[in-house]
Amino acid sequence: MGDSNQWQPLLEGALRREQFAVARLISFVEDRRAGWRDAMRAVFPLTGRAAVVGITGSPGAGKSTLTGCLATAFAGRGRKVAVVAVDPSSPFTGGAVLGDRIRMPALVEAGIYMRSIASRGALGGLSQSTRDAVRILDASGFDFILIETVGVGQDEIDIIRTAQQTVVVCAPGQGDSVQAAKAGLMEIADVFVVNKADRDGADKLMADLESMVSMGEHLQRVAPTLVSTVATSGKGVADLVRLLEERLPAGAGDRDQSGATVEAEIIALTETAWHELLWDELGLRAHLARRLQKAGNRVDPYAVAAELANIDVLRRILQTHPNGYHGRSALPSVNGETSVGTGKLLARSAKL
Ligand SMILES: Nc1nc2c(ncn2[C@@H]2O[C@H](COP(=O)(O)OP(=O)(O)OP(=O)(O)O)[C@@H](O)[C@H]2O)c(=O)[nH]1
Ligand SMILES: [Mg+2]
Structure with a gap:
């Protein structure tokens, strides 16, 4: 995992209240460096x-x-x-x-x-x-x-x-x-x-x-x-x-920690995660680049967006994903599903 574990020594230092470590851990999370979610999951139970x-x-x-x-x-x-x-x-x-x-x-x-x-x-x-x-x-x-x-x-x-x-x-x-x-x-x-x-x-x-x-x-x-x-x-x-x-x-x-506040935070965090998942990990951004290359000099943004959000297109991207898409190998998988629940997400949206 290498890079994504960088936060661990920072958290250890922060728990000893070393200000330098506290500052670096906050920056690590603020900059959304790889592993920031794991860092916050380790932090939360201590709050x-x-x-x-x-x-x-x-x-x-x-x-x-x-x-x-x-x-x-x-x-x-x-x-x-x-x-x-x-x-x-x-x-x-x-x-x-x-x-x-x-x-x-x-x-x-x-x-x-x-x-x-x-x-x-x-x-x-x-x-x-x-x-x-x-x-x-x-x-x-x-x-x-x-x-x-x-x-x-x-x-x-x-x-x-x-x-x-x-x-x-x-x-x-x-x-x-x-x-x-x-x-x-x-x-x-x-x-x-x-x-x-x-x-x-x-x-x-x-x-x-x-x-x-x-x-x-x-x-x-x-x-x-x-x-x-x-x-x-x-x-x-x-x-x-x-x-x-x-x-x-x-x-x-x-x-x-009233329901509405936590719910809003969870939705916001999940949406950010989906954004990364779809655009970067599943390659939607690359797909868009290819799509734009093919398009003429007058692109219809509504049509392209509708195409990218189409469940069949997403499914095709999933099927051709290098991991077969059952998640990043770095993430623990349960019954072939990733902890971030990509499989579930797509399975569910497919039913809609
Ligand atoms: N006369 C008087 N001046 C005050 C008092 N409290 C603050 N000031 C002055 O008001 C000015 C603004 O104070 P700040 O504490 O920087 O106010 P702030 O709300 O943090 O300002 P921003 O962060 O720029 O929005 C400074 O010059 C302070 O010295 C007060 O109780 N009486
Ligand atoms: Mg001020």
């Missing part, structure tokens, strides 16, 4: 212990400053803290992760691990990359994981669903209450933080949010709690820490 907090909100609201405050506070309480910063816009977040105003060395000294996830590496989607990274950190013994993301799109909302508690950060002078409602953040917030409470308009923002929260009482969930902070001075941060501590009992890693 479920960490408390995961999501921090989101509009640009410049003070998310990074607040993340730094929380990370330091929880590390000071003996927790092993990791920060995952999700930045879909920037191809390279590197040093900017926690804002240059935060003294990174202080965080590193406190043993806080920092990692950014950029869209660049997110082959299976940003939210999947984040989930994978959080699980690796959880398995590696980090018991308090903060995910910071800019809360604008569906992607970010999906990311934040990974968290047990979601903190939405607002600041005066940004029309945040309106934005928060629009972005659907109202539905996911467990805590609303009015940051920059030292600025004009903070009281008004707090009042607006209070009325929004009370109007949203019909929602089938506990109303979000409001907290006001000045992240730059640390004022109010203790209240937020206390609130999160109350809600995140140590060691109770009961993340959202």
Whole structure:
């Protein structure tokens, strides 16, 4: 198997919480290197212990400053803290992760691990990359994981669903209450933080949010709690820490494993696997190349796509596959079927 086992020493190192190994294992999985699925299957049973907090909100609201405050506070309480910063816009977040105003060395000294996830590496989607990274950190013994993301799109909302508690950060002078409602953040917030409470308009923002929260009482969930902070001075941060501590009992890693969330993840993972299976392993891509070579100078994309998706065409490809297609030899096979279930998949679709 050679190459596909590369993750094993990385996982062993990660379990000893060697930061270098943790970083390389996250990259290995993020880059979808051969064997990444096996790596995650080895990681998953080791997860479920960490408390995961999501921090989101509009640009410049003070998310990074607040993340730094929380990370330091929880590390000071003996927790092993990791920060995952999700930045879909920037191809390279590197040093900017926690804002240059935060003294990174202080965080590193406190043993806080920092990692950014950029869209660049997110082959299976940003939210999947984040989930994978959080699980690796959880398995590696980090018991308090903060995910910071800019809360604008569906992607970010999906990311934040990974968290047990979601903190939405607002600041005066940004029309945040309106934005928060629009972005659907109202539905996911467990805590609303009015940051920059030292600025004009903070009281008004707090009042607006209070009325929004009370109007949203019909929602089938506990109303979000409001907290006001000045992240730059640390004022109010203790209240937020206390609130999160109350809600995140140590060691109770009961993340959202509700049916719908897991089902959506399984479907997404399976679709990615099918994609690879069909295009690369079964040679559909080569088939397409040949097909295009034969085609004239005006290709009908609908017709070709229909042809490629045709079950008889797929069956023919399967029958002429070098392995007879009963799966990659590297995969354990049960009754001639592969563990990824290619045979089953095609048998089933053939019946439809
Ligand atoms: N006055 C005041 N300034 C603050 C406060 N919190 C953060 N800031 C400042 O606001 C600016 C943005 O803070 P960040 O923590 O980088 O905000 P962010 O939400 O992470 O920003 P992006 O990641 O760029 O979206 C910085 O200059 C901070 O120093 C606060 O409570 N009061
Ligand atoms: Mg930031």
